[in-house]
Amino acid sequence: MSDRVRDEGNSDFYARLGVEPMGKEGRTHFSNELTPEIAGKDVVLVGWVHILRDKGKLKFLILRDEHGTAQVTISQDKVPPDVFTVSGQLKPESVVAVKGRVVKAGQVERGVEVVPTRIRLINTAERLPIDVVEGKVDIDLETRLNNRILDLRKPRVNAIFHVQHCLVKWAREYLVKNAFIEIHTPKLVAEATEGGANLFEVKYFERKAYLAQSPQFYKQLMLLAGFGRVYEVGPVFRAEKHNTRRHVNEYTSFDFEMAWISGVEDVMNMEERMLEYAFKQTIKEASAELELVGVKLQTPKVPFKRIKHAEAIDLVNETGMHLSYEDDLDPECERILGEIFPEKYGTDMVFITHYPLGLRPAYTMPSLTDEGKTESFDLTYKGMEITTGGQRIHLYDLLVERFKAKGFDPAHFAFYLDPFKYGAPPHGGLGLGVERLTMQTLGIENVREATLLPRDRDRLTP
RNA sequence: GCCCCUGUAGUGUAGUCCGGUCUAGCAUAGGCGACUGUCACUCGUCUAACCCGGGUUCAAAUCCCGGCGGGGGCGCCA
Numbered sequence A: 001m002s003d004r005v006r007d008e009g010n011s012d013f014y015a016r017l018g019v020e021p022m023g024k025e026g027r028t029h030f031s032n033e034l035t036p037e038i039a040g041k042d043v044v045l046v047g048w049v050h051i052l053r054d055k056g057k058l059k060f061l062i063l064r065d066e067h068g069t070a071q072v073t074i075s076q077d078k079v080p081p082d083v084f085t086v087s088g089q090l091k092p093e094s095v096v097a098v099k100g101r102v103v104k105a106g107q108v109e110r111g112v113e114v115v116p117t118r119i120r121l122i123n124t125a126e127r128l129p130i131d132v133v134e135g136k137v138d139i140d141l142e143t144r145l146n147n148r149i150l151d152l153r154k155p156r157v158n159a160i161f162h163v164q165h166c167l168v169k170w171a172r173e174y175l176v177k178n179a180f181i182e183i184h185t186p187k188l189v190a191e192a193t194e195g196g197a198n199l200f201e202v203k204y205f206e207r208k209a210y211l212a213q214s215p216q217f218y219k220q221l222m223l224l225a226g227f228g229r230v231y232e233v234g235p236v237f238r239a240e241k242h243n244t245r246r247h248v249n250e251y252t253s254f255d256f257e258m259a260w261i262s263g264v265e266d267v268m269n270m271e272e273r274m275l276e277y278a279f280k281q282t283i284k285e286a287s288a289e290l291e292l293v294g295v296k297l298q299t300p301k302v303p304f305k306r307i308k309h310a311e312a313i314d315l316v317n318e319t320g321m322h323l324s325y326e327d328d329l330d331p332e333c334e335r336i337l338g339e340i341f342p343e344k345y346g347t348d349m350v351f352i353t354h355y356p357l358g359l360r361p362a363y364t365m366p367s368l369t370d371e372g373k374t375e376s377f378d379l380t381y382k383g384m385e386i387t388t389g390g391q392r393i394h395l396y397d398l399l400v401e402r403f404k405a406k407g408f409d410p411a412h413f414a415f416y417l418d419p420f421k422y423g424a425p426p427h428g429g430l431g432l433g434v435e436r437l438t439m440q441t442l443g444i445e446n447v448r449e450a451t452l453l454p455r456d457r458d459r460l461t462p
Numbered sequence B: 001g002c003c004c005c006u007g008u009a010g011u012g013u014a015g016u017c018c019g020g021u022c023u024a025g026c027a028u029a030g031g032c033g034a035c036u037g038u039c040a041c042u043c044g045u046c047u048a049a050c051c052c053g054g055g056u057u058c059a060a061a062u063c064c065c066g067g068c069g070g071g072g073g074c075g076c077c078a
Helices: A002-007 A081-087 A141-146 A155-177 A216-224 A264-285 A287-293 A309-318 A331-345 A396-405 A410-422 A434-442
Strands: A042-054 A058-065 A068-075 A095-104 A112-123 A201-204 A207-211 A229-237 A250-259 A305-308 A349-353 A376-381 A384-392 A427-433
Touching (some): A042 A112, A081 A112, A155 A250, A155 A287, A155 A434, A216 A229, A216 A410, A216 A427, A264 A349, A264 A376, A264 A427, A309 A349, A331 A349, A331 A376, A376 A434, A396 A410
Parallel strands (some): A068 A112
Antiparallel strands (some): A042 A058, A042 A095, A058 A068, A201 A207, A229 A250, A384 A427
16 A cells, blocks of 8 residues: 555545545644533534444544543434545544534533534544453553553543653752753763662673663762752663562653752752642642542642651561561562551651661761661652652762772772762752652552553563 | 463453363454444444464363463562
8 A cells, every 4th residue: 555655646645545634624622622611613623533322323423632532423414414424434543533513412521512514534543452442341451561552542541641741840840940950961871870770781882881770970970060959850771670560671760969958858858849849730730630540639748757767667577577777678568668657647758768878879978877877768658669869978088988888999980989089069869760659649550551661571662 | 580370352351170061151342234312322143262382082272291472579679
C-alpha cells in the first residue's frame, strides 16, 4: 500500500485509503466543553471512537478526546443518509471528526449530546490487541506494557501521567520561586558516583563511559561554580538486575541542591514545603484526573514528622524484628513503619534522619551531635522511600578522608574533589524519585504503571 | 547473583494434582444478522487457543526429559 501511495503521488491517497484529511474544519470544542449552556450551537469534535452502541436505526457514538468523552447520537431520521452510513462503519479507536449541533439530553450524564450533520473518518483502526475500554477483562501488566501506547489511551491510565505532570510542574515552580535555577548535567560519565548501584557501560569512541546513576556530583559542583541553588529533573540509570514492583532501570530523578545551609534541616524544610505546595496545587489542577484514578488526595501537613534512624529501628524491633542500629531499613521494615506511622504520628510522610555512616555515600556529612551517624535523611511516604538527601561534605580534607574510608581512590575522582580545595560553600540537597512519588500518591502497586515507558530487566521496547 | 511461581483463542481465564467424558468450557474482543434512547446496550449466530521438541502410554492440554518464553520476590536503591 505504501508503495502505491508513493508511486501515484499525493493526488488522492486519502481517498484511496478511505479516509479524509483534517482539512480546515478542525475541532471547535473538547468533549468536556459541551455543557447545556451551549445547547443549540454547532460544534466540531475530533477524537477516537471510544464505544459505538449500534442499535440499528439508532446509534450512540461515544467519542473520546484528550479531556473526556461525549455522546454523539445518530438517529436515522435525524441525520443525513451519508452520515448514517459512515457511522455504521466505525470501529473502536477509529479517528473521527464530528460536526453537529449540541442538543440538551437529560438521559446523558453531561446533559447534552451532539446530533451530527457530518462525520468524517480521519483514520482507521484495526482490531485492537487490548481493550481501551476498561472494566471488561483484567489485562496483565506485561501485556499492557507490550501495548503501552494503546494502554495509555485509557482515560484512567492517561490520568496518572497528568497527575505526575502536575506534581513535577508545581514542585518545580516552588523551587523557581525560591531562587533555584534549572540545570542540565551530563548523562555520559566516566565514573560511578556512589559505588552502590551498577552502571551501564557504553562505548565512548575509543574509551569506556557509563550512563549516569545520579546527577549528584554535578549538581554539587554547580554550587561550587557559584549557582546558589540548582535543580534538575532528568533520567538516571541503574544497571541492577532487580525485578521488583519498586524498581526500574531508568527512572526520573527530581534533584535539588542548595548552598549556604546551616544544616540538613534546611534541606528538609525546603522539601516539605515544596511537596506541600505541589500537592495543594495538584489537588486543584488535576481534580478530574484524581477522581478518575479514584484517589482522594490530602495535602500533607508541614512540618513532616522526623524520627531518627535509631528510633525507627526501635519501632521495628518492637514488632518482633531483630535489627541492629547499623542495619538499613529493608522493604519489610519500610512496610512495617508504613503501618506504624499513621497510627502513631497520624501521617504517612515521615523523615528518617541520622543514618549510620556505613549506610550512606562518602560525600555525606558526618554528624557532630550523633557519633557515627550522618546529617542525612530519607523521606518515606506510605511505607516507601521516595527521597534520599542530606548535608554534603564541603571540607576538602574531610571529603578525601571519607572517600578513602569507603575504599575509593581519590585520584579517580579528581574532577569532583579538586574544586573543593578552593572554597566550597556548605550545602545539601536531595533526590526524589518521580515515579515513586507518583505511585505512592495514587496508590499504584507497581512503579512500572507510574512510568510512561518502563525500562526493566528485560524490557527495552516500546 | 540467589529464590519462588507460571506458559490454553486478540485479551482474561476453566480444565492439568488423580491421563480417556476435551470434538478444550466461560467471559471479553472480532465477523455477520436483529433492534429508535443506549450508557461495560441487549439478543441470535459464526470465527478463534493447549509455547517448541522428544519420551512414556492403547490414549497426553494433563505424566517425564530438554529447550524457549513470561511473572514476582530478595540483595541494592529512588
